[in-house]
Amino acid sequence: MAGELDAYWMPFTANRQFRQAPRMLARASGMSYWTADGRELVDGTAGLWCVNAGHGRPEIVAAIAQQAAEMDYAPPFQIGHPKAFELARRVVDLAPDGLDHVFFTNSGSESVETALKIAIAYHRARGEGSRVRLIGRERGYHGVNFGGTAVGGMVANRKVFGALVAGVDHLRHTHDLSRNAFTRGQPEHGAELADELERLVALHDASTIAAVIVEPMAGSTGVLLPPKGYLQRLREICSKHGILLIFDEVITGFGRLGTPFAAQHYGVTPDLMTVAKGITNGGVPMGAVLASEAIHQAFMNGPDGVELFHGYTYSAHPLACAAGLATLDVYAKEGLLTRAAEVAPYWEEALHSLKGLPGVIDIRNTGLVGAIEFAPSAAGPGKRGFAVFQGCWDRGALVRAAGDNIALSPPLIIERQHIDRLVGILGEAIKATA
Ligand code: PXG
Secondary structure, eight states: OGGGGSSOOOTTSOHHHHHHSOOOEEEEEBTEEEETTSOEEEESSHHHHTOTTOBTOHHHHHHHHHHHHHOSOOOOSSOOOHHHHHHHHHHHHHSOTTEEEEEEESSHHHHHHHHHHHHHHHHHHTTOTTOOEEEEETTOOOOSSHHHHHHOOOHHHHTTSTTOSSSEEEEOOOOOHHHHTTOSSSOSSOGGGGGHHHHHHHHHOGGGEEEEEEOSSBOTTTOBOOOTTHHHHHHHHHHHHTOEEEEEOTTTTTTTTSSSSHHHHHTOOOSEEEEOGGGGTTSSOOEEEEEEHHHHHHHHTSSSSOSOOOOOTTTTOHHHHHHHHHHHHHHHHHTHHHHHHHHHHHHHHHHHTTTTSTTEEEEEEETTEEEEEEOOBTTBTTHHHHHHHHHHHHHTEEOEEETTEEEEOOOTTOOHHHHHHHHHHHHHHHHHTO
16 A cells, blocks of 8 residues: 555645554535545535535536636636626625725636735835835745745744745734633733734834735634733724735635624724635635735736736636636535634633643634643644644544644534534543543
C-alpha cells in the first residue's frame, strides 16, 4: 500500500505519518462523510469551512453537470459569459452596502493576492504611489501565496520561505487567555489592540501605507473572535489615515456567523473584501474580491484601455459560476445565510458543556464556529490537538486541529442531533487523550 501513496505530495500534511495510517474519504452526503472503509463521520468542518449547504446538494450537482455539457470553458479576458455577470450581481446583492464590484479568482489565496494588488494600484491611480506598505496581523491566515504569506502571521507558514514580500508589518494578535478565557461570543477585553495601528502609522507614516488586512474573525489559527469594539476602532483609524481596510472573509463569508458576511455581523464595512470557499459550496474552486465604488471608480477614471492588468485563466470559470448561482439559490431558499444565528445558542451551550474536561483551557464560539483550546501535552505543542483530531476521526467525527486547538465549523444545515453527536464524540476523544 505504502508505495502507491508516494507520488501524491499532500498539502499541509505530515506525509510520512499519513502513509503509515492513511485517512481516506470516499463519499459525502448532507452532514456526513464516509471513509473508504465505509465508516460514517459527522462533518464538523464543512469540508474545510466551505461546504456550507451540506454535501451533494442535487441542485448544485445538476447545475455543474449541465454547465459542463453546455459550455465547459470560456476565456475571461476581453470576453464574457452571462453567468459571470449574474453571479457578480447576486454576490453584490448579499454584500454590505457599498461593496458593489466583484473580481473573480479561483481560491482564497488568489483573492488575497488580488486584493493586495488592487490596494496598491488604487493608491497609485489616485496619485499616491508612495502608499505601498501592507499591514497584516500576528496569527492571521491569508492563504499561501507570497503576498498572503507575508501579511499572514502564522509562524510555521512563514519561517522557511525567505524574505517574502518587502514592506510588510503586523499588528499584534488579540488572543488573551488571561483576560478572556471561556468567553461566549466576543471577548470584552482587547479593543485597545487596534491602537497598534496608530503606532505603525507613527513609525512608517500613513503616506507609505496602502492597506490593512485582517480576518474579522481569525479562523485557521484556531478561531479568535475580535474583542468588542476592536474592528470599529480599526475602521476609524484606517479612515482617518486614508488606509484601505481589507476584510479577509474567506471563512466568515456566506453565513458562517449568522449574517451573509462578518462585516454585517460586526457592523463594520471594509473597502475590500476577499471571499472563496462557501461561494460555490466547495463544489468548484472559486474566489472573489469585492471592491467599493470608490476603488472601482479610481480605475475606471484612468486612461482608456485595460484598467487592471491582473486576472486568471480560470477567473469566472463557467462551472464555478454555475455552481455559485445554484449555491446562492440553495442558501436563499433555505435561509442558510442567517441560520447560524438561530442555531448559535444551542451550539454555544453544547460546546461550553466541555468546560472542565482534562486539559481544556478555553472554549470560544460565534455563529456556527467554535474552538476548544488545550494546554499543550508533555509530548510537545500541537500533539494534544492532533490526538483529539485523530480520536474524533476514529470515533466518527471530522474536526480540524490547529495546533492545540480543535476548530469546528459544521455545515449550516446542522440539526441538534448532529451537534449532540459531534460534541459527544469530541468529549470522549478529549477524555481519551488526557
Ligand atoms: N484567507 C483565509 C481567511 C482563509 O481561511 C485562505 C485565505 C486561503 O484560501 P485557499 O482557498 O487558497 O486555501 C483561507 C483558507 C484551517 C484551514 O485549518 C483554513 C484554510 C485553509 C487551510 C486550512 O482552518 N483557509
